[in-house]
Amino acid sequence: MTTSEKYVTAAYLVVLAVVLLYVILYSFKLSRLEREVAELTELAQRRRAA
Amino acid sequence: MSLRNNRAVLLAAAASVLLVAGLTLALFWAPEDADQGFSQRIFYVHVPIALTAYACFGWGAWKALRLLWTRESRYDLESYTAVHMGVIFGILTLVTGSIWAKISWGVWWTWSERQLTLFLVLFLFYCAYFMLRFSVESGPRRANLSAVYALFGVALIPVSFLAIRLAENFIHPVVFTRDGPQMSGSMFFVFCVCLAAMLGLFASLYTNELTGKRLDARLRELREALE
Amino acid sequence: MTYFADVAALARKDILLELRSRDTLPAMLLFVVSALVVFHFSLPSDASATASTGLLWIALLFTALLGLGRAFTAEREQRVLDGLVLAPCDRSAIWLAKSLGVMVFLGVAEAVALPAYALFFEPVGWELVAAVLLADLGLAAVGTLLAAMAAASRARELLLPLLFLPLVIPVVVGGVGATVVDDPGRYLGFLALYDLIFAILSWASFEYVVAE
Numbered sequence: 001m002t003t004s005e006k007y008v009t010a011a012y013l014v015v016l017a018v019v020l021l022y023v024i025l026y027s028f029k030l031s032r033l034e035r036e037v038a039e040l041t042e043l044a045q046r047r048r049a050a
Numbered sequence: 051m052s053l054r055n056n057r058a059v060l061l062a063a064a065a066s067v068l069l070v071a072g073l074t075l076a077l078f079w080a081p082e083d084a085d086q087g088f089s090q091r092i093f094y095v096h097v098p099i100a101l102t103a104y105a106c107f108g109w110g111a112w113k114a115l116r117l118l119w120t121r122e123s124r125y126d127l128e129s130y131t132a133v134h135m136g137v138i139f140g141i142l143t144l145v146t147g148s149i150w151a152k153i154s155w156g157v158w159w160t161w162s163e164r165q166l167t168l169f170l171v172l173f174l175f176y177c178a179y180f181m182l183r184f185s186v187e188s189g190p191r192r193a194n195l196s197a198v199y200a201l202f203g204v205a206l207i208p209v210s211f212l213a214i215r216l217a218e219n220f221i222h223p224v225v226f227t228r229d230g231p232q233m234s235g236s237m238f239f240v241f242c243v244c245l246a247a248m249l250g251l252f253a254s255l256y257t258n259e260l261t262g263k264r265l266d267a268r269l270r271e272l273r274e275a276l277e
Numbered sequence: 278m279t280y281f282a283d284v285a286a287l288a289r290k291d292i293l294l295e296l297r298s299r300d301t302l303p304a305m306l307l308f309v310v311s312a313l314v315v316f317h318f319s320l321p322s323d324a325s326a327t328a329s330t331g332l333l334w335i336a337l338l339f340t341a342l343l344g345l346g347r348a349f350t351a352e353r354e355q356r357v358l359d360g361l362v363l364a365p366c367d368r369s370a371i372w373l374a375k376s377l378g379v380m381v382f383l384g385v386a387e388a389v390a391l392p393a394y395a396l397f398f399e400p401v402g403w404e405l406v407a408a409v410l411l412a413d414l415g416l417a418a419v420g421t422l423l424a425a426m427a428a429a430s431r432a433r434e435l436l437l438p439l440l441f442l443p444l445v446i447p448v449v450v451g452g453v454g455a456t457v458v459d460d461p462g463r464y465l466g467f468l469a470l471y472d473l474i475f476a477i478l479s480w481a482s483f484e485y486v487v488a489e
Binding site for chain 2: 457485
């Protein structure tokens, strides 16, 4: 591959990397949301029992 | 609720298809440029991303205007998400633009590239948007301040562009000659597919991000109600 | 015409306050002269005249920031801003009055800065004076709005420069261009355009910035 081809590929890969990074960060956020829902459900059930 | 979910899934699917199609076309099918050769293909990634970033800021400003108009709080989250996406696409524009500069002229940054300079100014402006949001308590005050600032942003775009053009008269850049893209029909088609792909990506990411932020807000309300 | 009466009253209040307390304006004057002296030491000996022009504009920008940072502190410290907002005047009158006050302070600071610049560096032409006056309008208009925003936040003094600098890049371009280029008309026209656009925008959106 010539140098310019390498750079063009790098550009495309950067775009892909950023999008995938976003997906990874978002999945962290989703698991945090899941945890919160679980906590709040527990809180609500405790409330109802009391 | 399931209708909204379906829309999100459809958007994501459409964006994925367009992205794969666009990138494949750009790398394999599009005709080789006579002047610049293979390196011209970065154009199919850089310019659609730049245009999408502008679309993000424009969308954010529109939602900001709706907020100030109707005072409905949902527009705050929508405007914020759009600006957030705009900054992400802005970073990508700067990075791909820098790579393009490296390919074309051998330097990682050049002030003579007007679009790039404009994006740098806008990037600084919208980063300050986040500083503003983080230093104000959440509520209608923060929503109003963010909305006004987002509107100033879109006013800044043409004014900055004019300023950068005027600045070239006394800031003597190293003059790089570059032939404007003489796009053949098939090149234009590939460009349009890539543009649609990037806009689709924005729409899809925007929808997901917005859902996530709304969920966050509702969970916080729930927590406050229960504790 | 009560609108302009309100504006005049508010502007008079700000200027009188400053005349009595004398804290902001002397600081601005001292700052701009100190900055010019620092620039003398920071410029290499073969620096061109245009370089020192650029530095003058930077000095003016930061002097403006200094003045703007204090624009709403008096109100905030005495919670007068709430009272002003509740007053039966158009909120945008507050913006106009404050901007006029800021312009007066900037004008006084420049009346000292420009002669100092002429003394230390280069003679000052009419284009520079015209550019500075036009720039004052834009800086005051935009700066007052942003100062009100920053006053509402926790970070205040930290936030104002961050909000201010990207927005005033066009002012710097217009100002330096008008001073340096042979035909300053375009740059002065551009400064006027900037002033028009952002003054209208600031005037229209100020009430949203101070509303609760």
